Amino acid sequence: MKTQFNYIDENYKRIVFNLNEAKEKYNRSGENIDIMAVTKTIAPEVVNYAISSCGIKILGENRVQEYLSKKELYSPASVHFIGQLQTNKVKYIVDSVDMIQSVDSKKLALEINKHAERAKKIQNILVEVNIAGEEAKGGVSPDELTELLYELSELSNIKVCGLMTVPPVFESEKFLYDMQKIYIDISEKKIDNINMSLLSMGMSGDYETAVRYGSNMIRIGSALFGARVYK
Ligand SMILES: *Cc1c(COP(=O)(O)O)cnc(C)c1O
DSSP states (O other), X not given: OOOTTHHHHHHHHHHHHHHHHHHHHTTOTTSOOEEEEEOTTOOHHHHHHHHHHHOOOEEEEOOHHHHHHHGGGSOXXXXXXXXXXXXXXXXXXXXXOSEEEEEOOHHHXXXXXXXXXXXXXXXXXXXXXXXXXXXXXXXXXXXXXXXXXXXXXXXXXXXXXXXXXOOOSTTHHHHHHHHHHHHHHHHHHOOTTEEEEXXXXXXTTTHHHHHHTTOSEEEESHHHHOOXXXX
């Protein structure tokens, strides 16, 4: 069917093609790598088109207000929160998101744990790592990561499922490499209650490289939906 959103099918086909090529190139052909659709600024009917036509199963949300205004309008999909999260906003999202990928402090984790307990759920989370130490970005520094993980391992209503990062655009490859090393190091520590099954990295500009360095969830916005007016 020809619709005004057919460009999304074309974009999605190209992403899957590139992803499969990268998997082959880096000897990961048999592995599952999830494609998250990052929905910031994108209207719900466009997101729903990607869900129904491309089979997108995971949405990535950056902003609490925007998410709350759109969530009732979305077709069924798993929602992961991926933006900087203030502690006072946690209560608005815990009941409806499947994963919070941007946890970077004990304070935030405690708040999530508290609201998850009230909601009678175990909240899946990823710990965000600020791999290049950039001021403007969220994420725990690599130096403080292990200690934070030990602290989070004691909280009974959150479950750490892996790590997430947003490397700098211009030196992405070096930092994707560093991130893979950290992910492997942490996995080998086998911390109680800490599950290292997800490495969420790779965006429109670097997802093929992220596949090289072990990502198993790529987060795609503009390559799927087109350029955004603002970030
Ligand atoms: C916006 C965003 C993305 C997607 O960025 P694109 O370059 O448009 O693919 C991925 N992850 C996070 C955390 C984002 O904020």
